Amino acid sequence: MSWFESKDKPKIPPAKALWAICPKCMSHFEKQVWKDNGRICPKCGYHGRLSARERIASMADEGTFVETFREVGYSDHLEFHDATGPYKEKVEATIAKTGETESIVMGTCEIGGHKAMLGVMDFAFMGGSLGTGTGERIARACEQAIAERRPLVIFSASGGARMHEGILSLMQMAKTSAAIGRLKDAGLPYISVLTDPTTGGVSASYAMLGDINITEPRALIGFAGRRVIENTIHQKLPDDFQSAEYLEKHGFIDKIVERKDLKAFIAKMLNYWGF
Amino acid sequence: MATKKTTAKRNAAPKTAMDRVKLARDPKRPHIGDFISLICSDFEELHGDRLVSDDRALIGGFATIDGEKVLVLGHHKGATVEENMEANFGMVNPDGYRKAMRLAKLAEKFRLPVVTFVDTPGAYPGDTAEARGQAEAIAKSLEFFAGLRTPIVVVVTGEGGSGGALAIAVGDTVLMLENAVYSVISPEGCAGILWRDGAKAPEAAEALKITAPDLLKLGAIDEIVKEPAGGAQKNHAATAANVKKSILKALKSLKGLATDELLDRRYSKLRAMGNFFK
Numbered sequence: 271m272s273w274f275e276s277k278d279k280p281k282i283p284p285a286k287a288l289w290a291i292c293p294k295c296m297s298h299f300e301k302q303v304w305k306d307n308g309r310i311c312p313k314c315g316y317h318g319r320l321s322a323r324e325r326i327a328s329m330a331d332e333g334t335f336v337e338t339f340r341e342v343g344y345s346d347h348l349e350f351h352d353a354t355g356p357y358k359e360k361v362e363a364t365i366a367k368t369g370e371t372e373s374i375v376m377g378t379c380e381i382g383g384h385k386a387m388l389g390v391m392d393f394a395f396m397g398g399s400l401g402t403g404t405g406e407r408i409a410r411a412c413e414q415a416i417a418e419r420r421p422l423v424i425f426s427a428s429g430g431a432r433m434h435e436g437i438l439s440l441m442q443m444a445k446t447s448a449a450i451g452r453l454k455d456a457g458l459p460y461i462s463v464l465t466d467p468t469t470g471g472v473s474a475s476y477a478m479l480g481d482i483n484i485t486e487p488r489a490l491i492g493f494a495g496r497r498v499i500e501n502t503i504h505q506k507l508p509d510d511f512q513s514a515e516y517l518e519k520h521g522f523i524d525k526i527v528e529r530k531d532l533k534a535f536i537a538k539m540l541n542y543w544g545f
Numbered sequence: 546m547a548t549k550k551t552t553a554k555r556n557a558a559p560k561t562a563m564d565r566v567k568l569a570r571d572p573k574r575p576h577i578g579d580f581i582s583l584i585c586s587d588f589e590e591l592h593g594d595r596l597v598s599d600d601r602a603l604i605g606g607f608a609t610i611d612g613e614k615v616l617v618l619g620h621h622k623g624a625t626v627e628e629n630m631e632a633n634f635g636m637v638n639p640d641g642y643r644k645a646m647r648l649a650k651l652a653e654k655f656r657l658p659v660v661t662f663v664d665t666p667g668a669y670p671g672d673t674a675e676a677r678g679q680a681e682a683i684a685k686s687l688e689f690f691a692g693l694r695t696p697i698v699v700v701v702t703g704e705g706g707s708g709g710a711l712a713i714a715v716g717d718t719v720l721m722l723e724n725a726v727y728s729v730i731s732p733e734g735c736a737g738i739l740w741r742d743g744a745k746a747p748e749a750a751e752a753l754k755i756t757a758p759d760l761l762k763l764g765a766i767d768e769i770v771k772e773p774a775g776g777a778q779k780n781h782a783a784t785a786a787n788v789k790k791s792i793l794k795a796l797k798s799l800k801g802l803a804t805d806e807l808l809d810r811r812y813s814k815l816r817a818m819g820n821f822f823k
Contacts, residue, residue, distance in 0.1 A: 345821045347763070348754050352739035402819030409816060431707075431729045433739065436753050437765045438819035440729040443708060444715045445815045447684060448691035452812065455692070471729075473680035474668075474708045479688055493680040493708075494670030502670050512675060522678050 292316055294488050308529060317486040317529050319466060321368075322375040322392035325425055329533055330379035330388060337377040338414065339407045344372060347402075350434040357434040361396060368394050372403040373428065376411050378420065382537025384545055387415040389424040393467070398428035400472050401435050405442025408476060412449035421459040421545045422450075423536060426477040430470020443475035450479050459543050461536055464491050464514075464523070482524040482539065485514040486532070491523075556775035559724060562750035565757075566732060568724040569703045573778040575785060577604065577619040577662045580702065583785035584792070585610050588617065591648060597677060600641030602633045602669070603713070605648040610660070611793055616652035618645050618713055619662030622703070635704075636669035639682035642712050646689050658696040658796055661713045666731065668709030683712045690715040691815065696799035696807060698792055701725045701757075701766070702777075717811050718795035719765070721757045722784070723772040727765070728755040764818060768795075 290304030291297070294316035304311075309318030320328070326335055343365075350357040365371055373395040379388050389411055391398045408424070415422045431439040453460055462480025464473065466489035474493055477483075485491060492512035500507055510516050517523045527535045559565045568574070581588045590606035592599040605618040622628075622635035645661075652659050668679055690697060690713070697716030705714065705727025714727075721727065730738075732750035737743045754760070757769045770791050777784040799807065 342822045345819065347821070348752065350752055352749075352752065353741065353745065354739070402821065406820050406822060409820075433730050433735050433753065435819070436729055437727060437755065437760055437763060440707060440711055441765055441815070441818040443684075444687050444691065444711060445818055447687035448715075448812055448815045451688040451692045469680075471708055474683040475687055476684070478678075478681040478684040491680075492675055493668065493683070494675065498670045499672055499675065503672055505672070507672060511672065520676050520678065522681050 293318075310529060314488065316488040317466065319393050319427065321394060322370060322390040325390045326375065326377070326379075326388065328529070329381055329390075329423075329425075329536075331381065331383065335377050335379040335388070337375065339376050339410050340371055342372065342406050342410070343403045345402045345435065345438075347438065348434070348436045350436070352434075361434075364394075364396055368392060370395050372407060373398050373401060373432075374404050374407050374424075376407045378414075378418075381423065381540070382533060384537055384540040385420055386540070387411050387420045387422045389422070391425060391427045391472075393427040396432060398426075398472070399430065399432035400428060400439060400442050400475075401432040402438050402442060404432075405439075405445050408446045409449040412453040415453055415458055416456045419458065421461065421540055421543075422453055423461045423463065424476060425463045425465055426468040426472050427465045428468055428470070428472035428477075430472055440471065443471050446476040447479060450476050454481065459540065459545060461539060463532070464489060466490050469493065469495070478522070483522065484525050484527050484532075484535070485517070485523050486529055487514060487526055489514040491517050556779070559776075561747060562726070562753075562756050563732065563747040565724045566726050566746075566750055566755075568776045568778070569726045571776065571778045572624060574703055575777055575781040576624055576664065576703070577621050578624075579781050580619075580662055580785055580788060581608065581617060583782060584789045585617065592644075594640045594643040594647060596640065596643060598638075598640045600638050600644055601631050602635050602637040602665070603641030603645055605645060607657070610789065613793070613796055614657050615796070616648055616657055616659045617662070618648060618659060620665040620710075620713070622664055633669060635665040636667060637665060637709055637712070638669050638671070638674045639677040639679050642682040642686045645713055646686060649690070649693055653693055653695045656695055658698065658799065659693070659716075660698045660792055661700065661716065663699060663701045663705050663710045663714050663727075664703035665706045665709050666704055667706035668712070683708045686712040687715055691811065692808065694804050694808065696796065696802075697811075698795045698799070700770070700788055700792065701727050702788070706731065715811075715815070717799050717807060717814075718767050720768050720770050720788070720791050720795065721760060721766045722770050722777060722788070723757055724776050725757060726750075726755045727760055728753050
């Protein structure tokens with residue numbers, strides 16, 4: 271038996287246990303370095319994903335966030351089943367894992383002393399997909415914001431509409447856009463923050479409708495998926511395609527703001543606008 | 546006898562969701578050009594978004610239906626290969642949605658109703674479409690049509706392909722042909738993701754509930770328009786006559802509403818979709 275076939279070779283822990291790997295530039299860092307840097311890649315500046323709760327903690331003034339509409343959750347009106355089982359089981363497992371009841375956490379708070387309605391999507395909840403509960407929370411948030419004269423701030427992170435909820439998930443695109451329209455008509459500001467990743471039916475509805483649309487460095491933002499586009503045009507796409515920088519260059523993003531400056535930037539805008 | 550049997554089989558009602566998907570995609574099915582010539586007594590097409598181009602996948606213009614002056618907007622797929630190429634198979638670029646909004650604004654200005662015909666596999670997934678803001682164009686259309694101060698009647702005639710369809714399908718009355726389909730994702734796309742096998746499209750089509758009877762039950766559409774036996778491709782004139790009747794009925798019922806009432810009604814309809822938490 272050769273040495274490399276030996277059964278008592280030393281156990282090496284998998285790379286994932288030791289290293290944090292930047293998903294954008296594939297650089298390796300010690301886990302602690304990645305964590306200490308706020309999940310921002312020290313090499314390329316990519317801003318790693320945050321949970322909704324982490325984001326809220328970074329945005330809302332301490333002790334001001336009051337969650338709303340938590341009772342509005344998913345709906346399995348299609349009794350949807352796919353190859354891997356029922357939707358209901360998957361979504362219940364997601365609820366148990368994340369502790370959230372939908373892909374957006376909504377609530378009232380203050381941001382740098384400015385009162386606001388804040389919604390934060392969590393990509394860990396079914397890929398941040400837009401379900402009927404998500405759309406309903408956003409529509410209710412718009413209506414409450416109008417009633418209480420609160421500016422609306424939404425952080426998006428989503429793969430798009432939730433196909434397990436069929437046509438009614440598609441209809442949430444129209445419903446949320448209509449509600450945002452009413453909020454704007456009422457003279458209230460809506461700041462949309464598109465975080466990594468914001469694509470499909472979410473980018474094609476409320477996420478792109480901000481009075482200002484802002485994002486973080488290197489976030490992925492687009493409508494169709496990269497592979498779908500490459501198959502359509504039979505060409506390889508450049509690396510920066512659908513990046514925050516690409517969108518800013520093409521005129522669809524007002525500003526790319528680093529995570530550490532986001533709260534101050536939003537407060538500054540609300541201040542300019544008299545809120 | 547054999548031919549009789551075949552004819553009976555061909556005219557048989559579709560049994561599965563995938564049967565309807567096939568009918569909805571049948572190249573011989575009436576397309577927007579057919580509907581316009583069979584329903585409207587005149588039509589004047591207007592071109593361009595005033596920004597970049599004239600998208601041939603979405604056409605629009607003023608028309609008369611039984612004496613009613615309207616703006617017609619709709620996806621254009623084309624019937625022949627040449628037309629398919631020119632129309633990009635009905636896959637709209639941002640330019641097309643921006644043209645639709647420009648023309649609809651004009652209709653609003655002169656208080657003319659808008660009638661849209663929906664038939665697209667989806668918005669164009671191309672690099673130029675992304676560069677010009679496909680997501681923004683669709684988002685803006687949804688917000689825009691929800692607030693348009695004139696009646697909107699939508700007819701889903703073939704494939705209602707996700708956001709690319711919805712962008713011109715926000716309205717006061719949504720009609721749908723019996724064998725048309727309307728879905729958040731194509732059955733093939735859904736099967737590829739959730740079944741990891743595009744060949745499972747028939748299962749996905751069933752699970753997604755994309756047929757007109759299913760959508761009526763879910764409240765996503767208002768009325769099903771009957772097709773001739775075997776499907777709309779068998780008889781364009783009869784199909785168009787049914788569509789025309791339903792459009793005129795819808796226009797008549799919307800005409801009496803004051804604009805604010807119309808908009809509140811449209812908002813309430815959207816607002817009720819997927820609200821299971823009253």
